[in-house]
Amino acid sequence: MATKPRAIFEEVGTVQRPATVTGAIDRGRSDSRRWLRLWLIALFALVVVMILVGGLTRLTDSGLSITRWDLVTGTIPPMSASDWQAEFDLYRASPQYELMNKGMTMPEFQQIYWWEWGHRLLGRVIGLVFIGGFLGFLVARRLTAGWTQRLLMVGVLIGLQGVVGWWMVHSGLQDGMTSVASYRLATHLGLAFAILGLITWFALLLGRRDTELLTARRQTERRLFAGATGLMHLSFLQIILGALVAGIDAGRAYPTWPDMAGGFLPPEPLSIEPIWRNFFENPGLVQFIHRMTGYAVALLAVVVWLRARRSPHPATRTAFHWVLGAVAIQVVLGVWAVLSMAQLHVAITHQAGAILLWTLVVRGRFLARYPVATTIRGRA
Structure with missing residues (x-):
């Protein structure tokens, strides 16, 4: 079939071309990337606060004030005088009290207790924010396979961080110890910065x-x-x-x-x-x-x-x-x-x-x- 000659002054560029194919996360809901990125930024901010509160907990020698790891019941602090006395008695049985803080008063104990309690509460909040956000995006089908794997990696590290945190505290409750083992502290902090780095990289990708x-x-x-x-x-x-x-x-x-x-x-x-x-x-x-x-x-x-x-x-x-x-x-x-x-x-x-x-x-x-x-x- 013969091709029709083009007029000298015919406009070019009028033929429609197929739109650029976007990545899987760019298809469907147009705000998927934005909401995922905002969620990661919120996690980033929480992890930053967690690192700073953890540093203050270490610098004030508060990390061994809570001698048990109660993931659920430990969320609620002592609410009565008897509850405070029970927590204080547990601490007084620890090596840190005997070797470093013998004679500590209840108000002094409460001061270091709140630092450690706040640090652990932040850890729980980070875990809940991650689980809630991840499941929400998964149910809404806003995640592709690639992003599901990436975000699961962050979640696994957050869960591992809780285990490493207790592993660290446990070392300080052994005979003769007045603080946690330094190499366990280094592992705990290093993992926190690894999580922060991953969140930063993924947030930049989503930008x-x-x-x-x-x-x-x-x-x-x-x-x-x-x-x-x-x-x-x-x-x-x-x-x-x-x-x-x-x-x-x-x-x-x-x-x-x-x-x-x-x-x-x-x-x-x-x-x-x-x-x-x-x-x-x-x-x-x-x-x-x-x-x-x-x-x-x-x-x-x-x-x-x-x-x-x-x-x-x-x-x-x-x-x-x-x-x-x-x-x-x-x-x-x-x-x-x-x-x-x-x-x-x-x-x-x-x-x-x-x-x-x-x-x-x-x-x-x-x-x-x-x-x-x-x-x-x-x-x-």
Whole structure:
């Protein structure tokens, strides 16, 4: 069949083309991504508060005030004088009371009890918010198989965190213990930051449509992404080391900087037998390793930032400006914590700085993986 000649002035572009096929989560309800993202942001905020309250619970030595793990009945605090006395009697049978707080009054006990109760209540709230939201989205059929698996991973980690929390507290109730085992505290905090990182990454994914993400992935800045991944891993290690420092109160051991008691190394860094225990239990050596790793994080952050400056994407460059700024603030807070012998307000600010830095590093890594496309005029 002969093709009809096209007129000279015939308009082009009038033929309808099929719409771009979107990802499965983009089909159907147009607000699915938005509601999922809002739910994850709410979980993010709760986990941040949980980490800060957990830090204050540790810094006030409140974590062993509740000696039982009652998942349901433990939600209700003591409501009468007899209830308070029963809780106090349980605490007075613990090693921490005998070795550190003997003679504590009821008001003093109530003060540390509320910190630990609040920390556990937050954990229950996070669990309920996750279960309620996940089941709601599942019943409403707003989840695809891929997102169901991703969110289930977050849920499993949240459940595991509750078990690790009790495993940590249980270690502090053993004979001769006045606080929880530092390596169990580090595991507990590390898992909290892993959950926070996953939630951040998934919320960032939901902030952009699947088609946009597929296009952006083709523009991945591989060397910058690799550098950001390395910085993320090193920052995570530094967070774990910070928990070890907090677990044995190593932050109060050598309140001088940049030296440690007048030298580069602390005195007797390998005084505990067997030698490997020094890396977990020697306050001087643990603080020294935390300091050196902090310097390494700062150095790597500068290297990654220099690479990010060459990125053609303004959003990526800006993201790593923020990362470098957060690293600088965290270094200053770390030095301040050392010089102040880890005073409560300084130590918790330092922990808040770690949350900020961790979130910004994850975001910078995301933008290196999925750059925001810009026009010649620099518009997204």
